[in-house]
Amino acid sequence: MSGLPTRRDLVKLSAAGMAAAHASAAPPPAGEITVRVTAGEKRYAEAPALRWQRETRPAAGAVTLDAGKSYQEVLGFGAALTDAACYMFNELSPGARERILHRLFHPSEMNLSACRICIGSSDYATEAYSYDEGEPDPEMKRFSIDHDRKWIIPILKAARAVNPDLFLFASPWSPPGWMKANGSMLGGSMMKSSFAPYAKYFVRFLQSYAEAGVPVDAVSVQNEVDTAQDSRMPACLWGQEYEREFVAAHLGPQLAANNLKTKIWIIDHNYDLWGRAICELDYPETKKYVDGVAWHGYAGHPSGMTRVHDAHPTIHAYWTEGGPDIRERDYRTNWVRWSRTFTDILRNWARAIIGWNMALDENGKPNIGPFSCGGLITIDSRTKEITESGQYWALAHYSRAVRRGAKRIESTGDDVNRVSHVAFVNPDGSSAAILTNNGQATTVRVRMSGMETKVEMPAGSVVTLAWA
Numbered sequence: 001m002s003g004l005p006t007r008r009d010l011v012k013l014s015a016a017g018m019a020a021a022h023a024s025a026a027p028p029p030a031g032e033i034t035v036r037v038t039a040g041e042k043r044y045a046e047a048p049a050l051r052w053q054r055e056t057r058p059a060a061g062a063v064t065l066d067a068g069k070s071y072q073e074v075l076g077f078g079a080a081l082t083d084a085a086c087y088m089f090n091e092l093s094p095g096a097r098e099r100i101l102h103r104l105f106h107p108s109e110m111n112l113s114a115c116r117i118c119i120g121s122s123d124y125a126t127e128a129y130s131y132d133e134g135e136p137d138p139e140m141k142r143f144s145i146d147h148d149r150k151w152i153i154p155i156l157k158a159a160r161a162v163n164p165d166l167f168l169f170a171s172p173w174s175p176p177g178w179m180k181a182n183g184s185m186l187g188g189s190m191m192k193s194s195f196a197p198y199a200k201y202f203v204r205f206l207q208s209y210a211e212a213g214v215p216v217d218a219v220s221v222q223n224e225v226d227t228a229q230d231s232r233m234p235a236c237l238w239g240q241e242y243e244r245e246f247v248a249a250h251l252g253p254q255l256a257a258n259n260l261k262t263k264i265w266i267i268d269h270n271y272d273l274w275g276r277a278i279c280e281l282d283y284p285e286t287k288k289y290v291d292g293v294a295w296h297g298y299a300g301h302p303s304g305m306t307r308v309h310d311a312h313p314t315i316h317a318y319w320t321e322g323g324p325d326i327r328e329r330d331y332r333t334n335w336v337r338w339s340r341t342f343t344d345i346l347r348n349w350a351r352a353i354i355g356w357n358m359a360l361d362e363n364g365k366p367n368i369g370p371f372s373c374g375g376l377i378t379i380d381s382r383t384k385e386i387t388e389s390g391q392y393w394a395l396a397h398y399s400r401a402v403r404r405g406a407k408r409i410e411s412t413g414d415d416v417n418r419v420s421h422v423a424f425v426n427p428d429g430s431s432a433a434i435l436t437n438n439g440q441a442t443t444v445r446v447r448m449s450g451m452e453t454k455v456e457m458p459a460g461s462v463v464t465l466a467w468a
Contacts, residue, residue: 027449028052028448028449028450028451029052029431029448029449029451029467030052030451031051031052031467031468032049032050032051032467033049033050033051033052033453033465033466033467034046034049034465034466034467035047035048035049035050035455035463035464035465036397036400036401036463036464036466037458037461037462037463038335038393038394038396038397038461038462038463039437039457039458039459039460039461039462040458040460042458043388043393044393044396044397044400044464047463050453050454050455050465051453052448052451052452052453052467053451053452053453054450054451054452055447055450055451055452056452057445061413061416061417061445062413062416062444062445062446062447062452063411063412063413063416063419063421063433063435063444063445063446063447064411064412064413064446064447064448065409065410065411065423065431065433065446065447065448066409066410066411066412066448067409067410067425067431067448067449068410069409069410070407070408070409070410070425071349071407071408071409071410072316072317072349072350072351072407072408073351073405073406073407074351074352074402074403074404074405074406074407074408074424075113075114075167075318075351075352075404076112076113076114076167076352076399076404077111077112077113077114077352077353077354077395077398077399077402078112078113078114078115078116078166078352078353078354078355078358078399079112079115079116079323079354079355079356079357079358079375079376079395080115080116080117080118080124080321080354080355080356080357080358081115081116081117081152081155081156081159081358082117082118082122082124082125082357082358083118083121083122083124083125083126083147083148083151083152083366084122084124084125084126084357084359084360084365084366084367085124085155085357085358085359085360085375086151086152086154086155086156087126087151087366088359088360088361088366088375088379089101089151089155089359089379090150090151090154090155091379091381091384092379092384093384096384096386097158098158100377100386101155101158101159101162102162104159104162104358104377105159105162105163105166106162106163107163109400110395110396110399110400111163111399111400111403112163112166112399113163113165113166113167113399113404114166114167114169114352114353114354115159115166115167115168115169115354115358116168116169116170116171116320116321116354117152117156117168117169117170117171117216118170118171118172118173118223119131119170119171119172119173119202119205119219120172120173120174120176120185120234121173121174121185121234121368122171122173122223122233122234122369123173123229123233123234123367123368123369123370123371124356124357124360124366124367124368124369124373125234125366125368126366126368127368128185128186128233128234128368129147130174130175130176130177130185131143131144131145131147131176131201131204131205131208132144132176132201133176133177133178133185134176134178135178136178137176137178137197138196138197138200139197139200140197140200140201140204143201143204143208145205145208145209145212148209148212149212153209153212153213153214156168156214157213157214160214165404167217167218167352168214168215168216168217168218169216169217169218169219169220169265169294169318169320169354170205170209170216170218170219170220171219171220171222171223171268171294171320172220172221172222172223172236173185173222173223173233173234173235173236174186174188174234174235174236175190175194175198175201175236176201178194179191179194179197179198180194180236182231184231185234186231186232186233186234186235187228187229187230187231187232187233187235187236187237188228188231188235188236188237189228189236189237189238189239190222190236190237190238190242192242192245195245195246195249195250196250198246198250198251199246199250199251199253199254200254202219202251202254202255203254203255203258203260206219206255206260206262207258207260216262217262217263218262218263218264218265218291218292218318219262219263219264219265220264220265220266220267220268220294220320221238221243221246221247221251221264221266221268222236222238222243222268223235223268223269223321224268224269224270224296225237225238225243225267225268225269225273226238226269226270226273226276227269229369229370232369232370233368233369233370234369240276240279240280243266243267243280244279244280244283244286245286247264247266247280247286247289247290248283248285248286248289249285251264251289252264252286252288252289252290253289255289256289263291263292264289264290264291265290265291265292265293265294265318265320266280266281266290266292266293266294267280267293267294267295268294268295268296268320268321269294269295269296270295270296270297270298270299270300271295271296271297271299271300271301271302271303271304271305272299272300272301272304273300273304274300274304274305274307274308277293277308278307278308278311278312281293281308281311281312281315287312287315290315291315291316292315292316292317292318292351293305293308293315293316293317293318294318294319294320295317295318295319295320295350296319296320296321296322297319297321297322297341297345298322302344302345302347302348302350303348304348305317305345305348305349305350306348306349309348309349316349316351317348317349317350317351318350318351318352318354319345319350319352319353319354320352320354321354321355321356322341322355322356323355323356323357323373323374323375323376323391324338324373324374324389324390324391325372325373325374326360326362326363326364326372326373326374326378327372328374330390331374331389331390332387332388332389332390333390334389334390334391335390335391335393335394335462336394336436336437336438336460336461336462337390337394338390338391338394338395339394339397339420339434339436339462340420340436340438341394342394342395342398342422342434343420343421343422343434343436344420346398346408346422347408347422353395353398355376355391355395356373356376357373357374357375357376358375358376358377359375359376359377359378359379360373360374360375360378360379361378361379361380361381362378362380362381363381365381374389375389376388376389376391376392376395377389377392393462394462397434397462397463397464398434400464401424401432401434401464401466402424402426402432403426403427403428404427405426405427406424406425406426406427406432407424407425408422408423408424409423409424409425409431410423411423411433416444417437417439417442417444418437418438418439418442419435419436419437419438419439419442419444419457420435420436420438421433421434421435421436422434429468430466430467430468431466431467431468432464432465432466433446433464433465434462434463434464434465435455435457435462435463435464435465436461436462436463437457437458437459437460437461437462437463438460439459440459441456441457441458441459442457443455443456443457444457446465453465
């Protein structure tokens, strides 16, 4: 073989040249840099401001930002408002509930702007339920969302009142039992003969929620398509060909026929299903209805999202589940682990980070399943005291500084002194960089367009830099 460049090499060289041209034209950063730190006893605490100065040393050993090269546009950050989470919020006094929802959702506070809800019950619920249990009902005559009117819909409406731009993504853990081979919501697999009524089920859900004042922005076919969880909880197996056909011939056409603008996301499971995602999207009749792939972080590596992006660049990636274990000794202090996880997710094309339960009690309840998850926050079942997890404090560094419509920009300097990094430019032109130190106290130089600043990072810390 000759050493001549391939077409792909030429495309990469051209793209690199364009990025360099953009970078050289970008104005250098100036002015004050706001610093927020989580480390030791500090929780998203303000630190002394920094300023940009002219570069004085070679770039080696520095984190270098390049606004001339950008990647995905950010949708938002949040967690799941499951039946269990909404129940816990409902247990608070009206005043306490108003205060915590303001802290979580208001754009001047945590600014959570993308959340997940359940179509029927998940394992984190007060009971197992669908909207149409019993004998087969293909015309959905029995369909009802009355269960959700008790506390789920009121909490969703209250959250949207605080943040009107709250994006809601909905997932089913199981179809009604009569649609499945085992006749139960617990485990089992989907029957192909149920595709048409199940598409009607989705339509009725979306219409009913909209009528209740809670429009839903996106849905997935199934939470975790590749497991039945040994029939220990609401779950359902969906074969690859089943999901592909359901979207192409039933769900997509039914949403279109009913003028529903709700987006469809597929897979809603772990990174290691990247090959399945590519195969489903290789079918044009399926792909035309799909906005993105929903990903979980329990198996595989975030690079699976990049594999799918490289094969299908117009399809978006969304991280839609992952949360702490309430039994972990460092449940309240593991912000470094979570921030490094979030950095990896965002560096692999994800537009959103949506954690698992927004709120649970001190025992990880309510829970009808076998897993021992904790909430983003804990609401004590007796005292109603609210405490935050390490995941909460890690997420704060992203959700407070990175706005919807922000573009991730290039940042290089792989694990400088064990520090990981990711950076963004917001729609208003302001910028943010999140640095995560997994080692001892260190100093990191951050460079951009001929300017630099020195950042003192405590051991085991997350630091957000923000500048206009």
